[in-house]
Amino acid sequence: MNMSAVWLFLKGVAMGAADVVPGVSGGTIAFITGIYGELLDSIRSINLNALKTLFRDGPQAAWKAINGTFLLTLGSGILLALVSLARVLHHLLLHYPVLLWAFFFGLIIASCWHMGKTIAQWRWQELLALVSGAVIAAFISLASPTSIEPTTLIIFGAGSIAICAMILPGISGSFILLLMGLYEPVLGAVRSGDIVLLGTFAAGAGLGLMLFSRVLSWLLHHYEHTLMALLTGFMAGSLVKVWPWKETISTRVNSKGEIIPFIQQNSLPVVDDMFAVAVVLMVIGALVVLIMERVAVSHK
Template identity: 70%
Template sequence: MKHFWLFLKGIAMGAADVVPGVSGGTIAFVTGIYTELLDSIKSINLHALKTLFKEGPRAFWQSINGTFLLVLGSGILLALLSLARGIHYLLMNYPVWLWAFFFGLILASCWHIGKEIKRRGLPQLALLAAGAIVAGFISTASPTSVTATPLIILLAGSIAICAMILPGISGSFILLLMGLYEPVLGAVKQLDIQLLGTFAVGALIGLMAFSRLLSWLLHHYKDAMFALLTGFMAGSLLKVWPWKETLSSRLNSQGVEVPFIQSNVLPDSDISLLLALVLMAAGALLVLGLERFAAGTAK
């Protein structure tokens, strides 16, 4: 049963990573598996390879927490392959309602992570503000457009995966800023093995390097990291604000006109606003439910 719940957490992480502005790291943190995830990724190293040759596959599998990574990774992969099309449809046709749901989710997640800060002094406040400023700047940056060459895709994978495992910084949004969100999402939907393979190699390189740094920081400077991560999530709310005005548009790879540069605006008072507020509340309640669920499964 434990593995089933872990699989569901993986699905939730994968679904979040598809949406620009929402991080799978946020889901991992809220569901209580963030530190174990980083430590498990970090354990894949030369020492683990020595264990493989000296003590055999079973000892190697245990040393890298292989079952945890396999079950969680399977859930993430299933979500990426099965939900990419549906979430992309919602983004194109019902953006306000989808963003409202994720706004509520991230807002509640800020509270969830913030309450984990045990020491609350000036250094923690400064880090929280710094995280919010950095994430806010990234969230309001204008997208660029680059050619999706193999080298660019490799670099994009390395950068995006670092953002994906940081709560509050969305790997999908980093791809959007680089002008590579649609090519990568299209590759997922069409199972473009060459592009996905190149992206995966880059992601693996970035993941192996960045997870070690994050794990070390969380174990040695826990309160400082929680403050910084809370700031990242608070700053990312600028990106997921549901009501936007489109300043310029562009044609996507299918020849469909889509928003390119947008600014946040206040909503109109109508039935759409009411439904958006309901979905916002649903997102916040989901986080509270996940928090209670994580506490229950940890016992």
């Protein structure tokens, strides 16, 4: 495996890690690391034409047509992160939420700056898209979670919806699952290896990904700056969800019998040692974005 493949695999790991945490999107990582456009175009290329190429020119030509090596390498990194980091991030979210949120808060602020500077000219269209994206993301972030019975059809539909959010910078697929009351069942299935539930979720995600990636790819090629402004707004609005300091309004018992927060509202921080550590982690999160940006440029 050459170094470019290793870097692509690591980008997949970063995307997968981000997707596990409610409020953070793997699409944000894809954009920061410079693979967002290629990712959308590669997913869009999986279509009937690729199937015709398979029968007409053989597997090698079809694999090249769908950019298979790119998708396999990136997907392997995402899958590894989902399987290996799900337990770790869940533990941090349960026991050290302020510190984990602080890290991602800094990461998202820097991501907003990174994405915003790609827009060469701010016209009224871009400003309107920015504000609209921020309002939509903030509204979603402030919505109260619900509880839905995880039937096969519901899990399939949740996969279709969540994957659309996961490839949108600023809209977290994990948080969409949390709003639907399905975050714990899906994360629990990852930890326990529930093949049936994960297979159903993956099938729904595959369908959603095929359809939604085509829309996003078309917008990226025809209305790039307006789309970038909208996505920047999505990320800015998601800061409402990622704000580290929260007051718990109500709790619930998860599948392991643990009491966890259910409904929370943002609050002002208490200036103490934990506050200082949180600020340091915010800075580290911002630096991670700058480092990923540098690495992405140097490995193009």
